[in-house]
Amino acid sequence: MKRRTMLLLIPLGILAMIVLFLNVYPTLVRNTKYDLQLGFVQNQEFPRINDPSDHFKNEARLIAMAIYPDKKESLRQAQLYVTKRGDSEILQVEIMRETADLAAFEMRLNNLQWEPGEYTLYFKRGSDIQMKLDFTLE
Numbered sequence: 393m394k395r396r397t398m399l400l401l402i403p404l405g406i407l408a409m410i411v412l413f414l415n416v417y418p419t420l421v422r423n424t425k426y427d428l429q430l431g432f433v434q435n436q437e438f439p440r441i442n443d444p445s446d447h448f449k450n451e452a453r454l455i456a457m458a459i460y461p462d463k464k465e466s467l468r469q470a471q472l473y474v475t476k477r478g479d480s481e482i483l484q485v486e487i488m489r490e491t492a493d494l495a496a497f498e499m500r501l502n503n504l505q506w507e508p509g510e511y512t513l514y515f516k517r518g519s520d521i522q523m524k525l526d527f528t529l530e
Contacts, residue, residue, distance in 0.1 A: 427459040428515045428523040439496030450508060450529040454501040458515040458522070460494055467491065468518040472499040477510040477526060490517070503529060 431441035432452050439459050448454060456472050473485040483506065486499035497515075506529060513525045 425461055426515070426522050428513065428525045429457045429459065430454055430513060430525055430527055434498070446525060446527045448503075448527065448529055450503055450506070452504075454503050456499045456501055456513050458497045460490075460496060464490065464492070464494075470497050471514070471516040472497060473514050473516070474501065475512050475514070477512050483511075 427440075429441040429444040430448075431443040431445060432448075432454060433442040434455050434457070435442050439457065441455060441457055456474075458470065458472055467490040470488050470490050471485060474483045475481060476483065484499070484502055486497075488494075488497050490497075508529050510526065510528050513527060514521055515523045
């Protein structure tokens with residue numbers, strides 16, 4: 393009798409774990425917030441940078457990437473732009489109209505033309521600055 397109960401409980405426990413996993417997994421992998429990344433290598437499968445950082449040797453072109461959540465509140469005009477830290481002069485800007493299926497918005501920086509120093513990357517949606525990232529070029 394005890395053996396029969398165990399044989400019944402084990403598959404039910406496994407089934408319960410599978411159902412729980414299938415219900416929880418989508419919420420774990422869903423992108424729910426905006427992100428701003430900077431690096432040299434873009435991921436080929438997912439919207440992200442493989443080597444994100446905020447400190448770089450200025451020896452190759454950087455890629456800036458604004459990453460969107462899976463569900464957007466509204467569609468706006470988006471901007472990525474770079475300034476020297478503490479300065480209002482825009483060194484480079486990229487503008488894009490958001491679409492419902494937009495996962496990421498990228499800009500290849502002209503950083504090889506810039507002097508070593510501290511810079512700020514801004515991600516703007518409409519008239520609101522969504523995020524900013526301070527970074528240093530050596």
